[in-house]
Amino acid sequence: MITVTNISKKFGKGKDAVTALDQVSFNVCEGEIVALIGLSGAGKTTALRSLNLLEQPDSGSIKFNGKELLTLGALELRQLRTRIGIIFQQFNLISNRTVFENVAFPLEVAGYSKEALVARVEECLRVVGLYEKRDVYPAQLSGGQKQRVAIARGIANRPHVLLADEPTSALDPLTKEEVLTCLRDINQKLGVTIVIATHEINIVKRLASRAVIFSGGRIIEELQVKNQKIEAKHEFTKRFLEVA
Amino acid sequence: MSSALIENLLNILPDFIQASKETGIMLLVGLSSAAIFGGALGTFLYLWREGGLLQNRVLYFLVGGLVNVTRSFPFVILMITVIPLTKKLAGTSIGPLAAAVPLSIAAIAYFARLVELALNEIPRGVIEAAESMGASVPKIVFSVLYVEARSPLILALTSLTVSFLSYTAAAGIVGGGGIGDLAIRFGYYRFQTEIMVVTTLTLIVLVQLIQVSGNILAKQFNHK
Numbered sequence A: 001m002i003t004v005t006n007i008s009k010k011f012g013k014g015k016d017a018v019t020a021l022d023q024v025s026f027n028v029c030e031g032e033i034v035a036l037i038g039l040s041g042a043g044k045t046t047a048l049r050s051l052n053l054l055e056q057p058d059s060g061s062i063k064f065n066g067k068e069l070l071t072l073g074a075l076e077l078r079q080l081r082t083r084i085g086i087i088f089q090q091f092n093l094i095s096n097r098t099v100f101e102n103v104a105f106p107l108e109v110a111g112y113s114k115e116a117l118v119a120r121v122e123e124c125l126r127v128v129g130l131y132e133k134r135d136v137y138p139a140q141l142s143g144g145q146k147q148r149v150a151i152a153r154g155i156a157n158r159p160h161v162l163l164a165d166e167p168t169s170a171l172d173p174l175t176k177e178e179v180l181t182c183l184r185d186i187n188q189k190l191g192v193t194i195v196i197a198t199h200e201i202n203i204v205k206r207l208a209s210r211a212v213i214f215s216g217g218r219i220i221e222e223l224q225v226k227n228q229k230i231e232a233k234h235e236f237t238k239r240f241l242e243v244a
Numbered sequence B: 001m002s003s004a005l006i007e008n009l010l011n012i013l014p015d016f017i018q019a020s021k022e023t024g025i026m027l028l029v030g031l032s033s034a035a036i037f038g039g040a041l042g043t044f045l046y047l048w049r050e051g052g053l054l055q056n057r058v059l060y061f062l063v064g065g066l067v068n069v070t071r072s073f074p075f076v077i078l079m080i081t082v083i084p085l086t087k088k089l090a091g092t093s094i095g096p097l098a099a100a101v102p103l104s105i106a107a108i109a110y111f112a113r114l115v116e117l118a119l120n121e122i123p124r125g126v127i128e129a130a131e132s133m134g135a136s137v138p139k140i141v142f143s144v145l146y147v148e149a150r151s152p153l154i155l156a157l158t159s160l161t162v163s164f165l166s167y168t169a170a171a172g173i174v175g176g177g178g179i180g181d182l183a184i185r186f187g188y189y190r191f192q193t194e195i196m197v198v199t200t201l202t203l204i205v206l207v208q209l210i211q212v213s214g215n216i217l218a219k220q221f222n223h224k
């Protein structure tokens, strides 16, 4: 579904330039949960954000259902983005909009009619189990609930894929659980493909079917997750799995 | 209170009502142009700045510079400088409508910066989230920026109104009229201290009212 080929990305110029991604290639298949993992600064976030061009790679190619993303015009890019959901570590909800209005936002952008919008928002709030909270403001929610609202917002416009950057890193162990369950549900029940950037190996084992291991802006290896276990081949990955 | 004092105050009551109307006109014209044009200008400055949604160094530098120049003019000098423009727009260079022209210009520049500052306080991630959902710039402006910044914007308008009230007093000196002008004409030049006191008290009460209502409104609209 998504094919990333040899993308590179530098931040800054000249001597101070940081290579965040160096000739990175991977793909994302329909219906799977793939995890991008690695130590801090490895390039996971940059790789994830490249998928909806929140970060513009300097070179390479990203194909989404066969369509090249790096050459899209502004309008095409906006249209594409309505089909890719994203959630963030810090939730990034609109604090002066209610839960309902937050989830409605992508549907307003996509031009839904009033009735269709209400129906879809309510449906998504039920999926994440927050229908009763529809009229409260984000400040009145727990961290886990905020992230579930963000997930509802992320899937509202029926995206092909949901990107998640450290979705549980701001949460305590119990609320982590609630968000993980929610992500697994939308993958299994709704068939939403998920790409998740995380440094938490437990999340990978619990959730993902495949892990892409990053280090220093490169991909070290790709591994299958079977029965919540990862068999590392590479020395680096073995050490990483021990400490993580 | 002595009867002489009451008589004095009753005598200027018509003047006082007239002056209040003049102040009202100056406030209304100045504040609405500030809210509309200053609001738009401040929004564009925010969008044009480094890393903004419509980043444009040239426009940011030019328009931002113009705003700074306007803001650094002492108000009385600004008033005199724009007299030709005032005559064109208001048809005269005296009276509250004429005074409203330089007042509006000063208010637009002042409010533009306040709006830019208020918008700058919105967390980058919230805007990024809207962008990543494919929202257009106008959609982000009206459904995210103005929504998230509405309390600071209300407070900005409040503080603009308060400083504006003292500007209208200065405008009075060159024929704008208004409550401040009344205080100076009767209270200062004619040594009727009680009138000075009453008008000043009126202004103080007015400022308090504006500030308190601004605070209440801002709180009402804030869900952070």
Ligand SMILES: Nc1ncnc2c1ncn2[C@@H]1O[C@H](COP(=O)(O)OP(=O)(O)OP(=O)(O)O)[C@@H](O)[C@H]1O
Binding pocket: A011, A012, A018, A019, A020, A038, A039, A040, A041, A042, A043, A044, A045, A046, A047, A197, A199
């Ligand atoms: N906007 C930016 N400006 C400058 N450098 C950046 C920027 N974003 C990322 N980098 C740098 O690029 C490299 C990769 O960063 P990235 O955020 O992708 O790492 P990460 O694997 O997500 O790390 P973490 O686990 O800390 O989130 C880091 O060295 C980082 O400092």
Ligand SMILES: [Mg+2]
Binding pocket: A044, A045, A046, A166, A197
């Ligand atoms: Mg990261």
